[in-house]
Amino acid sequence: MKWNSWSFHKKVWAFLLTFTYGSILVSVLLVSYIYQEVYVGTEEERLLSLGRNLATQHTPGELNEDFIQRAEAHNDVSTTQIYVVQNPRELSACLPFEIDYQTFISEEERRQLLNGEYLVKMGYEERIDRNVLAVVTPLVEDRVLDGILYVYVPVSSIQEVFLPAVPVLVLLILVLFVILYLSGSRFTTYVTKPLTTMQLATKKIAAGDFSSRVPIHTSDELGQLGHSFNEMANALEKEDLRKQTFLSNVSHELRTPLSYVKGYSEVLLEDEQLREDQKEFVSIIHNESDRLSKLVNDLLDLAKIQGEQEVLSVEPTVLSALIDEAAASYLPSARKKGIEIITSSDESIIALIDPNRIKQVLHNLIQNSLHHCQSGDSITRTLTLERANICKIMITDTGAGMSKEALVHLGERFYRTDDARTRKYGGTGLGVAISKAIIEKHNGTIHYESELGKGTTVTICLPIADEKDQPND
Template sequence: MNWRLWSFHKKVWAFLLIFTYGSILLSVLLISYIYQEVYVKAEEDRLLTLGNELATLHQPGSLSEVFIQKAEAHNDVSETQVYAVENPRELSACLPFEIDYQTFISEEERRELLSGERLIKMGYEERLDRHVLAVIVPLVEDRVLDGILYVYVPISTIQEVFLPATPILVLLILVLFVVFYMVGLRFTNYLTRPIYEMQLATQKISEGDFSTVVPIHTNDELGQLARSFNHMAIALQKEEERKQEFLSNVSHELRTPLSYVKGYSEVLLEEKDLSADQKEFVSIIHDESDRLGNLVNDLLDLARLQGDSYPLTLQPIVLSTLIEETITSYLPSAKHKKINLAFSSDESIIANIDPNRIKQVLHNFIQNSLYHCKEEDTITITMTQSETAFVTLSISDSGPGIPKEALPHIGERFYRTDFARTRKYGGTGLGIAISKAIIAKHGGSMKIESEFDQGTTITIKLPLNQQ
């Protein structure tokens, strides 16, 4: 699993879990260290001290019975066991557990004993069913080994050392787990909530809603980021308002001179004294002024739709009737191009819409489909009620589809996949942008899905009449 694809919330949780389990692992290692370095080391030092003290009582020569009795007197009053023997091989007869002398004391260790070194042994003894820690103290005189003191004590395992505290440790772990979960949940929400809010706000801004404001919860770096984000949103909103005002003003101011140009060109076209070339030039002026007039009207229409100066006239409409009326006007064109135009109706669906505006949307999309489809292609319009409050309208065609790289730009102003269409068919590149604005004004949504050479599907959701 690629951690780069994880959400920030998951990454924070993963960090906290790793930190917690890492802390537990360090605690286990610390307990093991305490057992080894504190408990076991203390026992080693105690046994060495006892062995050294008993060794000072030894007189050079063979071990006397008095010395052996003094040394082994601890066996009756203490868990620590002491055995004094002249030959290390005799230990197997003294100890309550069997030992293999050849593996118990090697030749190298024997040489260490002859040099006065102390040996420390630790291991598990089956007969005692315990771990045993032993110290071997040599009794050496003039590099002659008179005997050894074998001092040993059964030691507790790490589980036995901490067994009395086990219930407390388990309860503490459970409490810490609950506390960690609650604190971790609050902490991750505290960290990720501002980022999640900014993500939603960014999405709304990308959809054109510049009034979005991110709540500021803190004065730290995240709070400063949220504050900067709000400043950016306000600046974008002001810029959008200035742009809309500019488009509205320019469109309004251009309508009058364009109407004069178009009117005078129509008058000139009726003149009989014009030559053929002059009439051609005047006809071009008339056509271009007409195209510019349509562009200005579309710009003015889009500016009003994206602002608050063009309210919708909402009313309950039988949507199937509206769609059939729109389709009927395109049946001759579809028949001429040999394109199949199909519609599945449901007269029970009543939508709360502005009929003129929705009809404008249908005209835009059906015109686009008819333009791009070829002979024997099919345009299908379906209508379903998949949600309680919305009706889903789908316009599908089997045309050439939209290139993948162009799909994200569909709906942008003046964007066209076929730039030759402007001159040939009079398109302005604003039809889908206007349709998108109309649908958004209704509180609906629009989605375009397309695959190159596979056709295009436009899905529109519009609010139902709740009454």
């Protein structure tokens, strides 16, 4: 899964987890660095200084017993161990470990010692059977190696240092995880919940519901963003109300003059004294006035449905009978065009609807299907029970279908999927918007699926009536 496709909530969680456990890892590495570079480095300097001081007490020649005793006296009072080796090539008897007579120093190291250089060794020493930090100080005079001082302290590996702390570290990580989970949940909810609420409100506004608002609980940047969003929603709601009022007023004012134009044109068409060209002009005026009258009526209808003044006359209705009744008026034209209408309905479904408004939706959908079908196509109407309290009406045709671009804009006022075809049949481009508004007024949903050249399916979901609401026999 790509980072860009993650939700903001997951990104915040990923950041918190990465930051917390990254901090733990950096702390462990820092402690390891301090141990290796600071502690070990300090010990190395101390051992070098101790070796040099003891070397200054050595008189040239064979190592005497008094010098050896003074040097090894440190072993009784300090964790630092000092051993005097008279034969640097082999581990002499003065080291209190089993002697295997392996070469103690290499030839190259011997040359370094003869030059007065110091050797620093760190790691596992097989003779001592543990990790040590050792400084080998040469006792040399005139390029004669009288012996060496083997000064060392036992050191633990980084694993040995942290091994006793593993249970504590595991417990600490678990405690941190619990704290992170509790605090992280609150933090991510605090950050993402307003954004999620705003996202849902944005979708509602995009769908035409301008009454959606987001709650504001803080005065920080998120609160200011929510306040700005609500101001935008208020402006959009006012603008939409003004637009609806304007359309309603204009439509209402146009009704009377249009009715006059339509009426007078009908009278003129009946006048036998008109010439043919005059009758043609009057016929155009009559047709256009009739189209404008339908547009005005649709605008008023849409404004009424979307406004608060529309009150549904809801009653328990047998949906199968309503669907058959709506389709009956289109059967003759369907037979004439060679289009088959198929019905499959559950006659027991009773919905709580306004029958007149739902019939208006069915008329619009069946009419649209007929307009987009040709001879040999079919229209299928099905009514099924979707869930315990929801029924589903599906109207499927095998007609021309729509493109994906057209589906995106479907339901917008005055939008036509095929302008030439719609104008041919006198459409106003408001039928789908009116149907959508009616279904949403019933607390239902309407969904369109279509593919160019393969037809269209319209799915409507409506609440069904409770048993107490159903009519008695």
